[in-house]
Amino acid sequence: MIDFIGDIHGHCSELRALLKKLGYEEHGGAFRYPGGSRKVVFLGDYIDRGCESRETVDLVRAMRDAGTATALMGNHEFNALCFWQQNGAGGGHFLKAFTGGYLRDHSFNKVAIHARTVESYRGRQQEFREMLDFLKTLPFYLETDLFRAQHACYDSECVQALRDVGITCFADGNFDELIARACDSHNEFEDSLYHPLDILLKGPEMELPAGSSFRDGEGVVRRKMRLRWWIDPKNATLKDMALQPGVEFSDEPVPDAIRSRKFYGEEERPVFFGHYWLKGEPALIRKNVCCLDYSIGSFLGHGRMVAYRFDGEQELDARKFVWVEGT
Ligand SMILES: [Mn+2]
Numbered sequence: 319m320i321d322f323i324g325d326i327h328g329h330c331s332e333l334r335a336l337l338k339k340l341g342y343e344e345h346g347g348a349f350r351y352p353g354g355s356r357k358v359v360f361l362g363d364y365i366d367r368g369c370e371s372r373e374t375v376d377l378v379r380a381m382r383d384a385g386t387a388t389a390l391m392g393n394h395e396f397n398a399l400c401f402w403q404q405n406g407a408g409g410g411h412f413l414k415a416f417t418g419g420y421l422r423d424h425s426f427n428k429v430a431i432h433a434r435t436v437e438s439y440r441g442r443q444q445e446f447r448e449m450l451d452f453l454k455t456l457p458f459y460l461e462t463d464l465f466r467a468q469h470a471c472y473d474s475e476c477v478q479a480l481r482d483v484g485i486t487c488f489a490d491g492n493f494d495e496l497i498a499r500a501c502d503s504h505n506e507f508e509d510s511l512y513h514p515l516d517i518l519l520k521g522p523e524m525e526l527p528a529g530s531s532f533r534d535g536e537g538v539v540r541r542k543m544r545l546r547w548w549i550d551p552k553n554a555t556l557k558d559m560a561l562q563p564g565v566e567f568s569d570e571p572v573p574d575a576i577r578s579r580k581f582y583g584e585e586e587r588p589v590f591f592g593h594y595w596l597k598g599e600p601a602l603i604r605k606n607v608c609c610l611d612y613s614i615g616s617f618l619g620h621g622r623m624v625a626y627r628f629d630g631e632q633e634l635d636a637r638k639f640v641w642v643e644g645t
Pocket of ligand 1: 325363592593611
């Protein structure tokens with residue numbers, strides 16, 4: 319039926335190994351399952367961190383074109399599009415919040431994270447542009463009667479907000495306008511798409527209490543923490559709600575604004591996502607909540623690339639994880 323595959327981050331060698339382990343066979347640059355009875359859903363984050371971003375994009379695109387995979391957009395693909403997008407391109411929606419000329423700052427940290435992707439296209443500028451055009455076509459989410467899938471967080475109101483405007487990806491309209499709306503974090507224009515895309519691609523976050531901060535896996539100082547969006551926050555503590563592997567939070571209750579937020583209930587259909595840099599042996603978060611990002615992109619080299627073999631079951635089964643170790 320469907321094999322969901324989490325974050326890849328330029329690790330094409332491991333991706334090929336994982337596809338072979340899942341029983342897929344290579345035909346003319348794409349992998350397909352014998353008889354065509356299974357297909358892949360890639361959950362996003364194909365580029366950055368590893369050295370093989372170009373090879374990864376080529377393989378993912380070849381499978382999409384061959385009809386053997388659906389490829390969703392990750393925050394790294396979104397960020398790459400913003401990085402190369404001039405503020406005000408196409409006329410409307412010049413955003414005052416961006417002062418650097420582009421819709422993503424060219425700051426040291428942001429250049430550093432994207433550099434390996436650019437390096438993998440050295441001498442292939444035309445191919446690089448075609449890669450960006452491919453990224454524009456990646457859907458933000460996928461939903462059927464049996465499952466939901468997106469890079470970071472499922473939120474029914476965010477999906478509905480995109481449905482209301484008829485947008486499933488950046489190719490569903492004028493790209494220059496849509497990406498500006500997606501970056502409009504201060505609602506400078508009435509048609510901002512910032513909130514729904516931020517939630518789907520990056521997940522909900524909470525400002526830490528004044529004065530608190532921590533360093534993430536790459537040493538960047540963070541003043542917001544990622545939230546476990548499937549937990550009822552009503553009586554939760556910071557520790558209960560935080561999804562920052564390796565960082566300890568306190569037992570103080572979450573702020574009122576968080577206590578009232580909606581969450582992904584136990585009776586919902588299974589949801590698959592990546593994004594969260596989990597560590598260790600792949601495990602289900604809950605019988606209907608399955609994260610497939612096990613940090614293949616970590617510079618520490620301890621990561622795994624993980625798949626879940628889905629056959630429509632509404633109670634997920636931990637024995638259906640398949641993975642390869644990072645090399
Ligand atoms: Mn990622």
